[in-house]
Amino acid sequence: MKHNKVIKPLLLVVDDDPETLVMIDELLRDEYRIKVATSGSNAIDIAKDEDIPDLILLDIMMPDLSGFDTCCLLKADPATKSIPIIFLTASTDNDSEVKGLEIGAADFISKPIRPAILKLRIHNILRMKQLQKRIASYALMQKNKVEELSVKADSGLSLKEHVAFLEEQLKTYKDSYDRFVGRHKK
Numbered sequence: 302m303k304h305n306k307v308i309k310p311l312l313l314v315v316d317d318d319p320e321t322l323v324m325i326d327e328l329l330r331d332e333y334r335i336k337v338a339t340s341g342s343n344a345i346d347i348a349k350d351e352d353i354p355d356l357i358l359l360d361i362m363m364p365d366l367s368g369f370d371t372c373c374l375l376k377a378d379p380a381t382k383s384i385p386i387i388f389l390t391a392s393t394d395n396d397s398e399v400k401g402l403e404i405g406a407a408d409f410i411s412k413p414i415r416p417a418i419l420k421l422r423i424h425n426i427l428r429m430k431q432l433q434k435r436i437a438s439y440a441l442m443q444k445n446k447v448e449e450l451s452v453k454a455d456s457g458l459s460l461k462e463h464v465a466f467l468e469e470q471l472k473t474y475k476d477s478y479d480r481f482v483g484r485h486k487k
């Protein structure tokens with residue numbers, strides 16, 4: 302019997318403070334695979350590795366590249382631009398938060414880190430990323446069906462055969478839609 306092993310999402314935690322790295326690792330290691338980087342340049346190298354992170358937790362104040370500079374470089378690279386980034390900072394400056402979100406961060410968390418908030422925000426961003434992938438896949442599937450319809454329409458089918466084909470496609474579309482849209486139970 303074949304067992305499908307669920308691979309936990311990979312987080313890249315970037316901070317020059319070893320205590321923060323240890324705390325986040327201990328907090329999240331049961332739910333996620335964790336890689337760490339102590340500088341922005343190291344984070345960029347790790348993010349471009351073959352095992353691309355699902356999400357990056359990025360400190361703003363670091364010695365070589367700031368978190369802002371690191372984020373800009375990651376967002377400018379096609380290989381890493383879709384990785385969600387959550388900024389972590391001890392700064393309470395609202396301008397920093399605005400700047401971080403403007404340059405592409407998905408979220409901004411102030412230190413000291415509250416474990417429950419960090420876990421929820423990571424979970425929500427990864428869930429949103431997963432749903433975006435499902436929607437993109439579904440849209441591609443629908444595009445392919447439309448292209449198939451065009452080919453069938455040009456294939457010389459009789460009107461009756463064409464109507465039957467379209468009805469079958471409509472039924473398939475409705476079944477797919479019913480599976481995609483969830484039901485809320487109270």
